[in-house]
Amino acid sequence: MQKRPEDAKKEEQLFIYLQKSYADAQKGMPNSMNKIIEEVCRKNKDIPQIGLWVELFNRLLLQLQRNGNDAKMVIDIVLYKIPWFTSDNHFQVLPQFKKILFTILSMSPSQLITIYRFLVQKLSLQMLIDSEQTRDDIPCEVMGQSYPTKAALQQQILVMAEAYQLTAENQIVKLSESHKQFIKEILIHHPKADEKLKGMSDIGYGYFPSKNKSKCFYIIKKDNSYEDISY
Numbered sequence: 104m105q106k107r108p109e110d111a112k113k114e115e116q117l118f119i120y121l122q123k124s125y126a127d128a129q130k131g132m133p134n135s136m137n138k139i140i141e142e143v144c145r146k147n148k149d150i151p152q153i154g155l156w157v158e159l160f161n162r163l164l165l166q167l168q169r170n171g172n173d174a175k176m177v178i179d180i181v182l183y184k185i186p187w188f189t190s191d192n193h194f195q196v197l198p199q200f201k202k203i204l205f206t207i208l209s210m211s212p213s214q215l216i217t218i219y220r221f222l223v224q225k226l227s228l229q230m231l232i233d234s235e236q237t238r239d240d241i242p243c244e245v246m247g248q249s250y251p252t253k254a255a256l257q258q259q260i261l262v263m264a265e266a267y268q269l270t271a272e273n274q275i276v277k278l279s280e281s282h283k284q285f286i287k288e289i290l291i292h293h294p295k296a297d298e299k300l301k302g303m304s305d306i307g308y309g310y311f312p313s314k315n316k317s318k319c320f321y322i323i324k325k326d327n328s329y330e331d332i333s334y
Contacts, residue, residue, distance in 0.1 A: 118159050125163060128176060136180070143185050144291045145300065153187060154199045161203040168210050178207055182217060183247050186291050245288050260286075264318065267308045275309035275321050275329060282306075286320055290332065299330060306332075 106114070124135035146152040160181055167174040181203060187196055207214050242251050250256040263285065267276045278286065283306045290306075293299055305323040311331060320332040 114155060114159070117155070118162055121159050121163055122166075125177065140180060140184050143187075145297055150195050153196050156185075157187070157196070157199050157203055161206050164203065164206045164210065168206070174210060178211075178214070181207070184288075186288070246285055256289075264308055264320075269309060269318070272310050275307040275323070277305050277307045277323070278320075286332070290322075299332070302326065 120135070121139060124139055127133070128136040143153070143156045146156075160177065164174055164177055164181075167177065187200060204218050207218065242249060243253070243256055244250065245256065245259075248259075250259065263282050266282070267278075269276065277283075286306050287300075290296060290299060299322055302324045303322050304325045307321045307323050307329070309318065309321055311317045311319045322330045322332060324330065
């Protein structure tokens with residue numbers, strides 16, 4: 104089906120922006136690319152938008168392949184940094200997404216095992232977090248690290264939390280950048296991710312209000328308000 108002129112124009116503008124963001128990231132300026140990643144993360148339940156970004160990233164990979172440029176950064180973004188799938192969209196997104204997987208394979212056949220792990224573990228993580236009724240033995244992956252069970256992932260979160268010492272009941276400690284990205288990658292798959300991530304400036308750890316001194320992670324908003332995250 105032929106695209107409407109306005110849709111084709113929008114797609115071309117986005118592709119130019121993606122190209123520029125890639126070029127900037129290669130020069131050590133990742134802000135624009137990070138914004139694209141966050142935008143795709145927010146729209147991962149919008150099938151047409153996901154399809155558009157799949158097409159754009161695929162175009163970028165094909166362009167890099169034609170020009171003989173290094174595509175490792177883009178492949179890492181596609182496979183590890185963007186949660187393309189949710190438990191209720193993966194059957195719709197996967198047929199579109201297979202194009203980008205074939206492109207990656209054509210560029211680097213050695214990526215076959217990586218793609219297999221992506222399909223098994225990444226989809227498992229989406230279904231694990233989106234569904235309230237899941238088996239505890241489903242493997243998952245966060246930031247490229249594999250966890251054999253849900254319990255193993257929860258244990259990693261507990262270990263992370265122990266790194267932060269709280270000295271007052273109303274204290275909220277900001278997470279390190281790596282811990283922040285870890286929690287954010289999980290939070291992106293939350294059923295209310297759009298609502299929770301809106302206006303987020305940071306992630307912290309502190310005492311849960313009125314819960315017998317139990318502790319939790321917090322989303323720190325730009326207006327300095329806080330919203331707790333249960334885990």
